[in-house]
Every structure is written in C-alpha cells, then in structure tokens.
Amino acid sequence: MKWLNKIRTRSISVFVVQAGGCRDCALQFSMALSGNSGIKGITVTGNPKHADCLLICGCINEKSREKILEIYEKIPYPKAVIAAGACTCSGSLFRRADNGLYTAEEVLPVNSWIRGCTPGTTEMLEAIRRAMENVRDTGH
Amino acid sequence: MIRFWNEKHGRNLISKLVNYKFMDYRLIFLKAAYMEGRVKLKYIFEKDGFTESFDVDIPENGTVPSATEIFPEGAQMESEIADTYPLRFVSQKKVSNPEEKQGNSLVEWGPFHPLLQEPVLFSFSVKDGIIGGVNAETGYNRRGIESLCAGEKIPYVLDMLERISSINGFSAGLAFLIAVEEINRIAVPAKANLLRLILNEMSFLRANLYSLSHITRCLGLLSDNSEIFKLISLYYEAVSLISEDRQLKGILVPGGINRDIDTETLLRLNVVLQETANALASIRDRWSKTPFIAERMSAIGKIDKEAARAMTGRPARSAGFCEDTRKFSHLPYHILSYKLPVTDESNCFTRTMLMFEDALLSLSLIDQAVEIMPEGEVYIADGIKNKGEVLVREPEAFGELVMYVALEDGIVTDLKIRNSSSLNFSFISRVLKGNEVNDAPLIIATLDYDFSGMEK
Numbered sequence: 001m002k003w004l005n006k007i008r009t010r011s012i013s014v015f016v017v018q019a020g021g022c023r024d025c026a027l028q029f030s031m032a033l034s035g036n037s038g039i040k041g042i043t044v045t046g047n048p049k050h051a052d053c054l055l056i057c058g059c060i061n062e063k064s065r066e067k068i069l070e071i072y073e074k075i076p077y078p079k080a081v082i083a084a085g086a087c088t089c090s091g092s093l094f095r096r097a098d099n100g101l102y103t104a105e106e107v108l109p110v111n112s113w114i115r116g117c118t119p120g121t122t123e124m125l126e127a128i129r130r131a132m133e134n135v136r137d138t139g140h
Numbered sequence: 141m142i143r144f145w146n147e148k149h150g151r152n153l154i155s156k157l158v159n160y161k162f163m164d165y166r167l168i169f170l171k172a173a174y175m176e177g178r179v180k181l182k183y184i185f186e187k188d189g190f191t192e193s194f195d196v197d198i199p200e201n202g203t204v205p206s207a208t209e210i211f212p213e214g215a216q217m218e219s220e221i222a223d224t225y226p227l228r229f230v231s232q233k234k235v236s237n238p239e240e241k242q243g244n245s246l247v248e249w250g251p252f253h254p255l256l257q258e259p260v261l262f263s264f265s266v267k268d269g270i271i272g273g274v275n276a277e278t279g280y281n282r283r284g285i286e287s288l289c290a291g292e293k294i295p296y297v298l299d300m301l302e303r304i305s306s307i308n309g310f311s312a313g314l315a316f317l318i319a320v321e322e323i324n325r326i327a328v329p330a331k332a333n334l335l336r337l338i339l340n341e342m343s344f345l346r347a348n349l350y351s352l353s354h355i356t357r358c359l360g361l362l363s364d365n366s367e368i369f370k371l372i373s374l375y376y377e378a379v380s381l382i383s384e385d386r387q388l389k390g391i392l393v394p395g396g397i398n399r400d401i402d403t404e405t406l407l408r409l410n411v412v413l414q415e416t417a418n419a420l421a422s423i424r425d426r427w428s429k430t431p432f433i434a435e436r437m438s439a440i441g442k443i444d445k446e447a448a449r450a451m452t453g454r455p456a457r458s459a460g461f462c463e464d465t466r467k468f469s470h471l472p473y474h475i476l477s478y479k480l481p482v483t484d485e486s487n488c489f490t491r492t493m494l495m496f497e498d499a500l501l502s503l504s505l506i507d508q509a510v511e512i513m514p515e516g517e518v519y520i521a522d523g524i525k526n527k528g529e530v531l532v533r534e535p536e537a538f539g540e541l542v543m544y545v546a547l548e549d550g551i552v553t554d555l556k557i558r559n560s561s562s563l564n565f566s567f568i569s570r571v572l573k574g575n576e577v578n579d580a581p582l583i584i585a586t587l588d589y590d591f592s593g594m595e596k
Contacts, residue, residue, distance in 0.1 A: 016252075017252050018258060018259060019259065019280070020282065020283070022303050022309060023258060023306045023592055024306035024387060026257075027350060030353075031369065031373070034365075034366060034369040044254060059281075061279075063279050063280050064251070067251055067252060067280075071252060092303070093288075093299060093303065094284070094285070099283070099284045100284075101283065118386065
C-alpha cells in the first residue's frame with residue numbers, strides 16, 4: 001500500500017548497528033541527524049521492537065553476524081534494511097575469501113545500499129526514506 | 141634456541157618479568173612472530189623514555205606463564221596473541237566467572253546499544269545495583285588487518301591503516317609512514333613535518349569532540365550535544381579548505397604530503413578552528429559549576445594510582461602521571477611550547493575536564509604551528525628499497541600508539557599495532573567494580589576506548 005508507506009516515511013525510527021570497523025559511517029549518520037538537512041522525521045531508537053528499519057554500518061564478521069540476525073528478527077514488519085558504507089556493501093579493503101567477513105546482502109535482505117567511504121549525510125537520509133517508501137507489509 | 145620449554149624456563153621468564161617490575165618498568169608492547177614451528181615472543185618495557193626488551197622462544201602449542209599478574213596491562217595483548225598464534229598463556233590466579241558469585245544477578249549489555257559507540261558485549265555481575273564483576277567480550281570489530289597487510293605494498297597498507305579507526309586512523313597511517321621513512325632514511329622536509337603535525341592535532345581535536353558528544357548523550361544533555369555537533373560542523377568546515385575527505389584520508393604519502401597548503405589557506409583554516417575554542421571553554425566552565433554534573437561524575441569511575449601508572453593517555457594523566465606521548469614523536473613538537481594538562485585524582489569528571497583541555501591544547505598547537513610555518517617543499521621523492529624493521533611510538537588521540545613495521549623492498553613483511561586501548565582495556569573490570577550499573581555507560585565513555593583500533 002504505497003499511500004501507507006508514504007505516511008510512514010514522515011516518521012522513521014532507525015536502529016543503528018555499528019557492526020565493526022572504523023565507525024565513520026555511524027558518526028556520519030549522527031552528523032546527518034543533527035544537521036540542517038531538508039529531510040526531517042528520522043530518529044534513532046535503542047529498542048529494535050520500536051524500529052522501522054535497520055541501518056548497518058561497518059564490517060560484519062561471524063560474531064556480529066549472529067547478533068545482527070537476532071536484532072533483525074525482533075524488528076516488526078514492515079521493516080527495511082539499509083547497508084551503509086563500502087565495508088557493509090562490499091567489504092571494502094578488508095574482505096578476502098578466507099577472513100570470515102560478510103557483506104550485508106549475505107546476511108540479510110537489503111532494501112537500500114549507500115556506497116562510499118564515507119557516504120555523504122544527505123545520501124544516507126535519502127536512502128533511508130527511499131527504503132521505507134518501497135517496503136512491503138510482509139516479507140521485506 | 142630453546143628446543144623444549146619446561147617449568148624451569150617458565151620460572152626464568154617470571155623472574156625476568158618481576159625484575160623489570162621491581163625496577164619500575166612498564167610493559168608497552170608484547171609482540172609475537174611464528175617461524176618454523178616456534179612462536180617468538182618479544183616483551184618491550186619502558187621507563188622514563190628508555191626501552192628495553194627480551195625475546196622468548198616457545199615451541200608450537202606450548203604454554204607460557206601469563207605476565208598479567210605482574211603487568212596487568214598485558215592482558216589484552218596476551219589475549220590477541222593467544223587468538224592468533226598456536227600458544228597458550230597460563231595464569232596461576234583463578235579467574236572467577238561473574239555469574240558464579242552467590243546472590244548476584246547477571247546483566248548483559250551490548251553488543252549493539254545507542255550508548256555503546258562500538259560493539260562489545262559486557263556481562264555485569266550485579267548485587268543491589270552495584271557491579272561486582274565484569275566480563276567484556278570483544279571480537280566484533282576484528283577484521284584481521286595485521287595479517288591482511290603482510291605481503292602488501294606500502295600505499296595499500298597506508299590505505300588500510302587510515303581506515304583502521306575513524307578516531308585514530310590518521311595517526312595510525314602517520315605512524316606507519318614514519319616507520320617506513322625511518323627504515324629507508326628519508327628526511328621529510330620541515331614544512332611537510334609541520335603540516336603533518338597540524339593534521340595530526342586536527343584529528344585529535346575531532347576525536348575529542350566526538351568523545352565529548354558521546355558523554356553528553358550519556359548524561360542526557362541534549363542541548364550540549366547539539367552545541368558540540370555545531371562545533372564538529374565547524375571543524376568539518378575547516379577541513380573542507382584542505383581536503384575532500386573528512387577523516388583526512390589520502391593526504392599522507394611516504395616522504396611528506398601530497399598537496400601544498402599555502403599560507404593563506406592555513407590562516408583561514410586556523411581562524412575557523414580557533415572559533416571552537418571559546419565555545420569549548422564556556423561548556424567546560426559551565427559543567428564544572430553545575431553540581432549535578434561535577435558531583436555525580438566525580439564520585440564514579442575512579443582509577444587507583446597503581447592501575448593508572450600502567451595505563452596511557454587521559455586515565456594516566458588524570459591520576460597525576462605526566463605521560464607526554466608527544467615527547468617521543470618524530471614530529472617537531474619540541475619546537476612548540478605547551479604544558480600538558482594533568483589532574484590529581486582520576487575519576488569521570490577529571491577525565492572529562494582533561495578532554496576539554498586536550499582539545500584546547502590541540503588548538504593552541506595548531507595556532508603555533510601555523511604561525512611558524514616555513515616555506516619549502518612538502519614532499520621528497522626518495523627510493524623505498526631498504527630492508528629493515530623498526531618500532532615507533534607516536535601519539536594518538538587517546539594515548540600512545542606503538543607500531544612495529546618490517547619492510548623489504550617496498551613490501552610490508554610484518555606489521556604489529558598496539559593502540560592505547562590495548563593497554564587500558566585490561567583495567568576495565570577494576571574501574572567498573574563498585575560502581576552502579578546505571579553509571580557504566582558514562583564511565584566507559586570517559587575511558588576513551590577505541591575498539592576498532594584495538595581489535596583491528
């Protein structure tokens with residue numbers, strides 16, 4: 001129901017997962033929320049049960065992968081997953097075949113990707129809003 | 141070479157460690173290397189600027205007495221080595237699991253929480269709201285950077301190290317290049333060195349501003365949080381004058397920096413940065429006069445002198461130890477004048493006040509460096525062909541960074557990094573015990589942990 005999604009994008013609650021890595025994408029997201037962006041209505045929550053979407057930053061290793069899956073299960077539908085930054089999208093410089101790092105796509109169904117090291121603040125907020133516009137009521 | 145490691149060798153190792161402890165040395169680095177079925181451990185100690193070391197050869201899958209009972213700061217370094225190499229450290233002291241104590245409940249916190257800057261899973265053993273024991277499970281930030289760097293070329297390793305941590309990435313990249321230049325005897329031009337110093341202090345300023353913003357979140361001071369974010373935006377406005385990248389990535393090259401920053405741009409940069417000084421001083425003065433902030437924070441997160449002596453950065457300086465990490469730097473700090481801020485008693489409040497002082501100190505050093513900036517080249521093209529190894533000690537935002545680099549023909553053959561958190565994290569249990577569990581986020585925020593740089 002597109003009109004319902006349109007309403008949802010006016011108030012989006014984000015659960016931020018700093019999976020591991022340099023932390024710059026999570027810091028950039030904090031800057032995005034505190035800045036004078038044209039995109040309003042996005043807040044951060046500490047409870048996955050109150051979240052609309054999951055923003056994943058950083059490199060995902062085996063340890064953080066298990067915890068991310070637990071958090072994803074707790075977020076109610078409709079929910080979206082946004083992969084922020086080169087590390088989450090592709091592993092960046094750190095990923096090799098045998099060093100146990102995952103991309104976000106290999107762990108969860110991703111709705112939106114924000115590429116870059118580090119991505120821009122406006123791009124992050126726009127990607128979150130786009131992800132919520134296209135989310136379905138069940139499934140992803 | 142010792143072929144068989146037995147109890148006698150273990151006792152000899154312990155007696156060597158006790159001798160160093162008796163002579164007031166600190167353990168600053170514990171490094172391991174694997175070759176031909178053996179693990180070679182190198183213990184490096186420091187006292188008053190002088191370093192001493194000794195090596196120990198252990199057969200593969202051997203057990204070694206742990207140094208942590210004598211040097212508790214070595215706990216994290218031993219844990220990393222035990223995870224990476226076929227070696228086991230054995231402690232005589234029984235480590236009790238937090239949940240075993242009678243009448244205590246176990247509270248887990250993490251690894252993902254808005255008041256935790258980086259993923260760590262804490263398990264607190266709590267009785268009547270007071271922390272009795274702490275177990276901290278790390279490993280969520282691990283990317284295997286040291287092994288990824290081995291066998292790679294210098295520009296690739298530099299790119300990797302600049303991304304090791306948002307807070308200390310620039311310092312890690314700089315320490316690596318200093319090591320490369322020392323091995324290859326490259327004399328970096330004076331202007332380039334001074335520009336590197338300015339950029340290094342800028343990265344420290346950024347780190348301290350982000351730490352302060354996190355502390356405001358822990359205290360619930362949303363308006364101060366907003367004010368500090370305005371200062372961070374001002375900082376980024378200054379950075380945009382010299383770099384497209386906010387983390388200052390891609391500026392450093394072996395032999396100098398890759399762009400000349402003219403005097404006019406430097407002056408504009410300095411003017412924008414100095415605007416943050418008054419705002420920081422005013423927030424600091426307001427907090428020190430606000431009883432609910434000053435009294436609450438002064439009563440929690442205390443570090444005793446014995447533990448503080450073995451730590452680095454603000455936890456040590458707040459307890460009265462004048463640890464100047466800039467003293468041993470290859471950057472020209474000796475031509476600038478500064479007084480290192482130190483307090484008498486280490487608690488959350490004094491460490492936070494030192495954060496303000498350190499930010500103001502960085503601004504003062506930048507101001508002095510801009511004033512005395514010479515003319516000249518910012519880069520020297522020199523061959524990188526030498527083979528060698530070196531240990532460098534450079535300042536980072538939260539203390540001292542120690543890096544071991546081995547090079548051969550432009551290829552990094554070995555790289556070991558120990559940041560300030562590798563020392564300080566060993567004391568987390570000692571600092572948190574006896575405090576209320578509600579105060580844990582604030583105490584951890586003031587301890588300046590950089591887990592991404594620690595776990596690599």
